[in-house]
Amino acid sequence: MKKITPQDAARFGVRTKLVHAGRDPSEQHGFVNTPIYRGSTVLYPSYDAIKHRRNRYTYGTKGTPTTEALETAWTQLANAAGTIVTSSGLAAITVALLSCLKAGDHLLVADSAYLPTRTLCNGLLKRFGVETTFYDPSVGSDIAALMRPNTAAVLTEAPGSQSFEMQDIPAIAEVARRHDAMVVMDNTWATPLFFPPHDMGVDLAIEAGTKYLSGGSDLLLGMVSASAKAWPRLRATYDEMAVCPGPEDVFLALRGLRTMALRLKEHERQALDLAAWLRERPEVKQVLHPALPGAPGHDLWKRDFKGSSGLFSIILHPASEAAVAAMLDDLQLFGMGYSWGGFESLVIPFDCASYRTATRWAPGGPALRIQVGLEDLDDLKADLDAGFARLRAAG
């Protein structure tokens, strides 16, 4: 086989990148996959080599051929300047924010952001002298009014965790650039397959690899890809913190990466079918799925996104807590639990009302977040159908 050069790789389509990026069998005795390198100590061949740290790999926390394979693949996929791999999605968010903030800085965060992101801002970041303002995710270019001389970063997430508000990322990025603030985006839902973050003005893009990279609910991992502007400080901050994942998890992530396009396509198809079916149900007040025509945020999704994944929410018509519990408790295929992106369907009840500060969460009925897995759609619909019957019976 002729070697693939970085120039060749840049020309490849997304699916070819997913299959080939970060792999060089000629360096692994012909084996297709880069194996799991387990190691802390790396031996240097000479006094001169260790004095000047001339080894390609210097120490376990700084990277191994296994972690480098994933970093390289993700960098190509996201069209980034570089990528770091962390031990969880939340660790990725933490490293990304710490890389562009210092004491005395101001941070803008979408009110719809992943709840642990919010907790990080109100806890650790506050303690270290960073002030956070939460903003209405629909703000668009009006974010200019919220910028202060010390605003160092704007965190976006589209669509929002649980509540699925879309954001005008290019408009926000344009304002942030003028103010020399970094744009951070949690891109876990769309992945670079459906939203190429750095082509849209994002400096630091977060991916919880725990979700679609794994595809199996068996892995905790995070990644941050960076623009050329954000990369040097991201890499330096990561090296200072050393929140590296274990090598088995990186290997599982690489394994998942190779088939991610196929799985996402199927999650997309199944979720859109189920969302359209739910919209017709008399028990459902509203479906929050930006790729569904007529749903909130659809226009922005259509303008900026190339696809959608398998996670969305629904708002039920008013019902008692006991009725919702009766519906959920006896579901057989939809498990109740956090996280998503695996092969199996999930549902969780949620309520953002108690912690929102820039927007009011009052959807007018109980809210459920649904992750659509790879089961037969007819079976999933029958499971929900029986659940709706219990909901109605309990009043």
Ligand SMILES: *Cc1c(COP(=O)(O)O)cnc(C)c1O
């Ligand atoms: C799950 C999730 C994360 C965090 O990932 P963990 O690996 O569970 O820490 C971050 N952002 C979003 C949007 C998520 O859904």
